Amino acid sequence: MQRLGDDRLIAYLDGELETAQRREVEAWLDADPAARQQLAALADSTHLLRLAYDEVLHEALPDRLIAAARGETIEAQAPARILPFKGRAGARTVTSNRWWIALPAAASLFGLVVGGGAVYLGIAKLLPDNVAGKRPAVEAAAANGAWLDNAAGYFKLFVNAGDNPALDVAATGDPREALQKISQTLPQEGRLPELNLKPWGLSFRGAKLVVAEGRPAAELVYTTDNKAIGPLTLIIGSSKLPNISPTFDRRQDVNLLYWRHEGRAYALVGQAEIGYLWGIANDVAWQLDAI
Amino acid sequence: MSFRHGLAGSPVRLVSSRDPASIRFGDQLIAVLPRLRRFARGLAGSVSDADDLVQAACERALARQHQFQEGTRFDSWMFRIVQTIWIDLVRSRDVRKEEGDMPEERLGSDEPVRRVEARLALAEVRRAVDLLPPDQRTALLLVTVEGLSYKEAAEVVQVPVGTIMSRLARARMALQAQLEAGRGVGRSRTDAEAR
Numbered sequence: 284m285q286r287l288g289d290d291r292l293i294a295y296l297d298g299e300l301e302t303a304q305r306r307e308v309e310a311w312l313d314a315d316p317a318a319r320q321q322l323a324a325l326a327d328s329t330h331l332l333r334l335a336y337d338e339v340l341h342e343a344l345p346d347r348l349i350a351a352a353r354g355e356t357i358e359a360q361a362p363a364r365i366l367p368f369k370g371r372a373g374a375r376t377v378t379s380n381r382w383w384i385a386l387p388a389a390a391s392l393f394g395l396v397v398g399g400g401a402v403y404l405g406i407a408k409l410l411p412d413n414v415a416g417k418r419p420a421v422e423a424a425a426a427n428g429a430w431l432d433n434a435a436g437y438f439k440l441f442v443n444a445g446d447n448p449a450l451d452v453a454a455t456g457d458p459r460e461a462l463q464k465i466s467q468t469l470p471q472e473g474r475l476p477e478l479n480l481k482p483w484g485l486s487f488r489g490a491k492l493v494v495a496e497g498r499p500a501a502e503l504v505y506t507t508d509n510k511a512i513g514p515l516t517l518i519i520g521s522s523k524l525p526n527i528s529p530t531f532d533r534r535q536d537v538n539l540l541y542w543r544h545e546g547r548a549y550a551l552v553g554q555a556e557i558g559y560l561w562g563i564a565n566d567v568a569w570q571l572d573a574i
Numbered sequence: 575m576s577f578r579h580g581l582a583g584s585p586v587r588l589v590s591s592r593d594p595a596s597i598r599f600g601d602q603l604i605a606v607l608p609r610l611r612r613f614a615r616g617l618a619g620s621v622s623d624a625d626d627l628v629q630a631a632c633e634r635a636l637a638r639q640h641q642f643q644e645g646t647r648f649d650s651w652m653f654r655i656v657q658t659i660w661i662d663l664v665r666s667r668d669v670r671k672e673e674g675d676m677p678e679e680r681l682g683s684d685e686p687v688r689r690v691e692a693r694l695a696l697a698e699v700r701r702a703v704d705l706l707p708p709d710q711r712t713a714l715l716l717v718t719v720e721g722l723s724y725k726e727a728a729e730v731v732q733v734p735v736g737t738i739m740s741r742l743a744r745a746r747m748a749l750q751a752q753l754e755a756g757r758g759v760g761r762s763r764t765d766a767e768a769r
Contacts, residue, residue: 288743289743289746289747290739290740290742290743293739293742293743293746294724294739297717297718297724297742299723299724299739324750324754325746325750328699328746328749328750328753329718329746331695331696331699331753332699332703332714332718332719332749333718333719334696334699335696335697335699335700335703336612336615336616336700336715336719337612338696339608339611339612339615340608340609340611340612342608342611344604344607344608344611345625347625347629348607348611348625348628348629348632349604349607351628351629351632351633352600352603352604352607352632352636353597353600353603353604354596354600354636528601561604562608565604565605565607565608568605569605
C-alpha cells in the first residue's frame with residue numbers, strides 16, 4: 284500500500300476528498316496502523332483548536348463594535364447603572380423579610396397580566412377618531428409598554444423567589460420534556476422549538492405560562508453561576524404585530540431585548556450587561572431562525 | 575437584524591442617521607460579529623488587538639458596502655476584509671519573525687508553571703497558533719475553526735485551493751508538534767474537556 288501524504292490525511296479529515304480519493308485513504312488507513320494513529324492525533328488537535336476559540340462566541344459584544352457595525356459614533360455618557368446580581372440565597376432573604384413589599388408588587392403584576400391583554404385589545408376603541416391613522420403605531424406602542432413591563436415584572440418575581448421559583452413546568456429531568464410540556468399549553472403557532480443555551484453557562488430551570496402582547500406565551504427560565512450574566516428569562520409568544528428588529532429597553536431596573544419575527548414575539552430579560560444580551564439574542568435568533 | 579437599542583442605562587449613546595439599506599447592512603454585520611471576533615482573536619492573539627481589527631473591518635465594510643455582491647457569502651466577504659487589514663498590519667509592523675524562528679520557550683521546553691487547569695490547556699493551543707506564520711494561521715482558522723471549505727478559504731485569501739491545502743497541512747502538523755512537544759495531545763484534550 285502506497286503511503287499517502289499528511290495533506291491527504293488532513294483533507295480526508297476535513298471532508299474535502301472526492302469519492303475515489305477517499306477510498307484510497309480508507310484503504311491506506313485499513314492497512315497502516317501508523318496512519319490511523321496519525322489521523323486520531325490530527326482529529327484530537329482539531330477538536331482542541333475549536334474548543335480553544337469557541338469561548339469567544341459566548342463573550343459579550345463590546346458596545347464599540349456594535350456601534351462600528353452600525354456606522355454610529357459613540358458619545359460618552361454616565362456609566363451604566365446595572366444592578367448587581369443578587370445571589371439566589373440573598374434574594375430569598377429579601378422575599379422573607381420584605382413580604383409586605385413583594386405582596387403589592389405581585390398584586391400589581393397580576394393586574395398587569397390580566398389587564399395587559401385587555402389594554403391591548405381594547406385600546407383601539409378608546410382612541411379618538413382623529414388619531415385613527417396613527418392607531419396601529421399607538422396600539423403597538425401600548426402593547427409593547429404593557430407586555431415589557433410584565434416581562435420585567437415576571438423576571439423580578441422569578442429572582443425574588445430564590446431557589447423555589449413558581450414554575451408551571453420544572454426542568455427536573457430532560458429539558459426537552461419540559462419544553463414540550465409548556466409548548467402543549469400554547470396555541471399552535473406558539474409551539475417552542477428546542478433551544479440550547481448551555482454554551483453560555485445557562486441552565487434551563489423550567490417554564491411558566493405568561494401573557495405577552497395579550498396572548499399566552501412561555502417564559503423560559505435560566506440560571507447560571509456566571510455573575511456577569513446572572514439569571515435570565517426568555518419569553519416566546521405568538522404575535523400578530525409586524526416584525527421588529529431586536530430593540531433594547533430597560534424597565535424596573537431590568538434590561539430587556541425584545542423583537543418580533545414571523546408571528547412570534549421574543550423578550551430576553553435579565554440584569555446581564557447589554558453586550559451579553561446581544562450575544563445571547565444572536566444565538567437564540569440563530570437557533571430558532573427567529574431573525 | 576437591527577439592534578436598535580434605546581440604550582437607557584447604557585454607558586454609550588449611539589448617534590446615527592442612516593438609510594434603511596445601511597441599517598440592514600449593519601444588521602448583517604452585527605449578526606457575524608461573534609465569528610469575526612473569533613477569527614480576529616485567532617489572528618491577532620490579544621482581545622484588544624482583535625477587537626481593534628474587527629472595528630477597523632466594520633468601518634471598511636461600511637465604506638465599501640456597495641462592493642458586496644448580493645447572493646454571495648457575507649461572512650466570507652467580512653473574513654476577507656479582516657484578513658486583509660491584519661496582513662497589512664503584520665507587514666507594516668513587521669511583527670512576525672521569519673518562519674521557524676520561534677522563541678525557545680515555545681518549543682516545548684521548560685514552562686515555569688505546571689499547567690493543570692483546563693483553561694490553560696486551551697491557552698496553550700492558542701499560543702501554538704500564535705507561533706504559526708500568518709498565512710498558515712489564516713488558513714487554519716478559516717478552515718478548521720470557521721468551517722469554510724478549502725475553496726471558500728481560497729477565495730477569502732485569494733490564492734489557489736492547492737495553496738490553502740499545503741498551508742493547512744503545514745499548520746496542522748506544526749500545531750500538533752507543538753502540542754505534543756509541550757504536553758501531549760491526549761492530556762491537553764482531557765484537561766480542556768474538563769472545563
